Amino acid sequence: MRDVATLAGVSVMTVSNVVRGAPNVSDATRRRVLETIERIGYVPNSSARNLRAGRSGVVSLAIPTIDNSYFAELARLLMDEAAALGWTVLIEQTKGDGELERRALAGYGPTPTDGLVFYPQALAADEVAAHAAGRPLALLGEQGDRGPGDLVIVDNEGAAREAVAHLLALGRRRVAAVGESPAAGTENSHRRIAGYRAALEEAGVPLDAELAPRVDHYTRAEGAAAVGALLDGPAPPDAVFAFNDMLAVGAVHAALERGLRVPEDLAVVGFDGTDEARYCNPPLTTVAPDKRGIAREAMRLLHERITRGDDLPYRTVRMGHELLVRRSSLATAGG
């Protein structure tokens, strides 16, 4: 910048004014400065800028892993929304590890970020509150009534209930729920279990604890393993409600691998409404939260919180969902 100033015969401050589009610069000067900038290839130093401004223009997105279709799609949408606001998104993978989640919350790392969109997995609501340290925060997923930040949620319990009711309406009576996790953190899986139980109760179907295996990670492999074990067991299910689409894809795989028909012998419903669910075979029935809406609201709330300051009350926005019924659940029990 100093070089530009010298070469253009103006002060450093004038260069700064030109770069920032500030007023009080004549057209002639502006042109001359811009030309010089072009000529010597000057690029503003963001570190210095951030140092001055006290802001970085970067927000973190802390999610378990990026190679999960749901988070990949969500990340893309969030990045699009952020770009529209002039922001950059820095993705951090927490791997469902409490320590990594704490760090993401506290804002360690080499890059300063102005705020955080956080999908907690290992951390319980009170721990999230304890480590947020007053940073602007948008939380994805239910977190008790109020968090240390704004909440963007879907009605997990209602959605789960709807999905299971759909399976029960097809005459299924042994519906497995795959996705309860030892990770204490997110309320999401608890709510989905609650919705599952409510639907069973409503239909007068007895609860069988064996039908709700625990999984550590929401991957295709674990879905296949968990459902495979159930199918090989003494009292196999006739339907599966999986807590995400990857587990559901694994469930379908396990069934087909064993020569069972989907949906005739095993109906499967997933959760997330990913593109993968739509194109797999058979196409997967899935609970589709309004991902675009979630991304938009999360960024909007975070933006307001960062720019307007912390006197804002914590807000909760509930986004809609939709049960996309496809072939994987389109047959009554027994075929």
Added chain:
Amino acid sequence: MRDVATLAGVSVMTVSNVVRGAPNVSDATRRRVLETIERIGYVPNSSARNLRAGRSGVVSLAIPTIDNSYFAELARLLMDEAAALGWTVLIEQTKGDGELERRALAGYGPTPTDGLVFYPQALAADEVAAHAAGRPLALLGEQGDRGPGDLVIVDNEGAAREAVAHLLALGRRRVAAVGESPAAGTENSHRRIAGYRAALEEAGVPLDAELAPRVDHYTRAEGAAAVGALLDGPAPPDAVFAFNDMLAVGAVHAALERGLRVPEDLAVVGFDGTDEARYCNPPLTTVAPDKRGIAREAMRLLHERITRGDDLPYRTVRMGHELLVRRSSLATAGG
């Protein structure tokens, strides 16, 4: 930091020394400073640090989109490798747009990055060279002999040839190639087409231009559309070699949707070796590049270039690949 210094009764510099683990600080002082840091919750300001150091500890990863299984998996591996080197990865989506690719190369954006891992799609090799502006660069994918940075490549032509030869060995004679793109950029698709042609020629099968439809994006939807159109046409293929797994999944979907059997009526081979390919139905034969190796080498080369300076010659590392044969191609022609 000044507050910490005041409260601990030392100079700012001593705090800095403690934070950085520099020598010449007594244990007693160190303890006192650390306590104070803990107490008032001091977090070092990275902007200022970067400003001083002239480095940011962040490297960019510029890929077309993150919601593509291959890039999602690759991103995860790259982030793991980066973390092991103490680095953070900033993902930028170029969407196959030339302008966005140029910006990513030039290093615009609000965050300073020390280097770039770049998967070019729209930009041709010479344009990449023109806009790299001397930044440390690791290129994924073939780019002519030498780029403006290190190259990590797989043998696209050989891999494609192998995949198509596999289909021909099953007696298939009308093998479609899906993935040629109007995007001038990456050599990858050209090389794969070349491998496809070579395999056909080697087997004495005539080339049919109709069997190589162009696609704009490597998505499931476009794969389904392109292959659907071929299947509805006058001379449908009996096999498909797709340039990535998402196109292949779309191809399978299009076939099944039309009541065709996969692999009996249409054999399908993909490219990328994603987890999705393994778990879809039928499981997808796919060319699996050594993703972990690619991630490791890309980060290693970039790290060397950033730390050791630019006097390093440009290097090229060729990674292996493997044809994972699964059910989607396990039937001879006609059943």
Added chain:
DNA sequence: CAAGCCAAGTTTAACGTTACACACTCGGGC
């Protein structure tokens, strides 16, 4: 016991940018 050395800590001066206050020039109104 003076000379020298070492550990422990401080002072100073940057890194590149920008907010703020100030200065200059010029035309017009009184």
Added chain:
DNA sequence: GCCCGAGTGTGTAACGTTAAACTTGGCTTG
């Protein structure tokens, strides 16, 4: 002729950190 304000532009002092040079006092050593 003087003052004023608008339009341009400049100087200064930070932002938070750290490399390098400097100070201080205690301890060894010949």
